[in-house]
Amino acid sequence: MSKECVLMADEAESVFVGIDVGGTNTGAGMVDAEGRLLATVKKRTETSDGDALVRQLAEMVRELLTIRSAKAAFPSSPETGALRAVGVGIPGFLDARRGVVRHAANLPLRDFPLADRLGALLGAPVILDNDVRMYAYGESAVGAAAGYDDALVVTVGTGLAAAVVHRGRLLTGGDLAGEIGHVKVDGNEYACGCGMSGCLETLVSAGGIVRQAKELMRWKPSVLGEWFPERPKAERLQVERTMTAEDVAKAADLGDAVAAEVFERTGRALGSTLAACAALLGTDVMVIGGGVSRAGERLLSPVRRALSERLHPLHSERLKVTAARWTDEAGVIGSALAAKARGGHTV
CATH class of the missing domain: 3.30.420.40 (ATPase, nucleotide binding domain)
Structure with missing residues (x-):
């Protein structure tokens, strides 16, 4: 041989x-x-x-x-x-x-x-x-970005970050490139695990969605309050389940106003940041992945609205925003x- x-x-x-x-x-x-x-x-x-x-x-x-x-x-x-x-x-x-x-x-x-x-x-x-x-x-090889010249892939899960693919090749841009989750957002004071405060990731992430929901529940009625009632420390059960982003998504499906507002705020915050990325890169498609992408149109629709409001129509009309083919x-x-x-x- x-x-x-x-x-x-x-x-x-x-x-x-x-x-x-x-x-x-x-x-x-x-x-x-x-x-x-x-x-x-x-x-x-x-x-x-x-x-x-x-x-x-x-x-x-x-x-x-x-x-x-x-x-x-x-x-x-x-x-x-x-x-x-x-x-x-x-x-x-x-x-x-x-x-x-x-x-x-x-x-x-x-x-x-x-x-x-x-x-x-x-x-x-x-x-x-x-x-x-x-x-x-x-x-880019086997998913929703396959076949596109210029793709921006974003993952929303425990954290938030992005990467650029140009004609099948990753554009690395240095080891810090893509960390959009640690860009500060005006009016946001949440502390971030990176050591800063006000990072986009503290809003646009699984934890950020829950954080926003809990804050809004203090002022507005929500089915989430029925599912996860506040209890005095002495009355809390040892194995009580904590709220997740998936719970907020389920509440949104039931027409819950708090949950709907959370996804609107989250999607718009993400879309506002991505608009600058799209204008700079000339992106053809934005692929949103990660665990939070399971929320589907609850998240993608406000992202598209924010992009449409901030980008020139010649760009926003041809820009596709879609969920990833693969969640994990x-x-x-x-x-x-x-x-x-x-x-x-x-x-």
């Missing part, structure tokens, strides 16, 4: 793992050389310290490899092969070239060499990049494809 044939066989059998680390949950997935998603696992993110998080990520990769090994018992199964590289998408300020997390507002990581630590446990090359960039890379998987797929493209080395 020729060397070329051997290389082609090795490539066909190779698998790559992508990990999408969130402030609340972490997903990991295995893809083949063509980018097809073969298996996934999901766990609540370990937030006690950096080393504990690395151990959790290594365990998730091994779990995926175990799934692969089990399927390898069937010779015709395509989910076999060797682990070639691991890609990790993580929120925060990074030194992607060195694989170091400089600061993550919702994780206990400060100047932490995550790529080296995880690579040492796995014995495989690991690349690190911002989670939204990896999500955008996945959406795009970050996993994008991280795996980035690991494949870079071969374990940053570029």
Whole structure:
């Protein structure tokens, strides 16, 4: 067999793992050389310290490899092969070239060499990049941004950030690019986990939606007050469920005025910031992803209204605003494809 044939066989059998680390949950997935998603696992993110998080990520990769090994018992199964590289998408300020997390507002990581630590446990090359960039890379390859020349991909979840894709390539612009969640908003005084106050993320995020709802409930009646009544500390049950952004969305579906106002304010705040981004970049499509994107038109409609009010009609009329194809998987797929493209080395 020729060397070329051997290389082609090795490539066909190779698998790559992508990990999408969130402030609340972490997903990991295995893809083949063509980018097809073969298996996934999901766990609540370990937030006690950096080393504990690395151990959790290594365990998730091994779990995926175990799934692969089990399927390898069937010779015709395509989910076999060797682990070639691991890609990790993580929120925060990074030194992607060195694989170091400089600061993550919702994780206990400060100047932490995550790529080296995880690579040492796995014995495989690991690349690190911002989670939204990896999500955008996945959406541009196999999602709602595929086929567009200029796309802006935004994720709204525990945090808020954006990434730009130009003709299938990520525009990195430095390690701090895309952190729109930490732009201050006039009239907003909420404290942010980054150390500042007034950040857009304190409004446009899962926590921000709940925060706004609780504040409005002090002055306006809401079904949310019936679902989550205020109790004196002595009367609180040990296992009382706390309000989530999904609860606010359900209340909006019932016509609740407080919930409707929260999504209107949230969408307009996001759209106002994105208008400047669109005007600068000449964006064709804006893809809104992340857990909060499950709210659908409750969030997207006020975003579109804000964009229409702030952009020239020639731009706003051709700009498409849509939900992401993948709620969670795009970050996993994008991280795996980035690991494949870079071969374990940053570029």
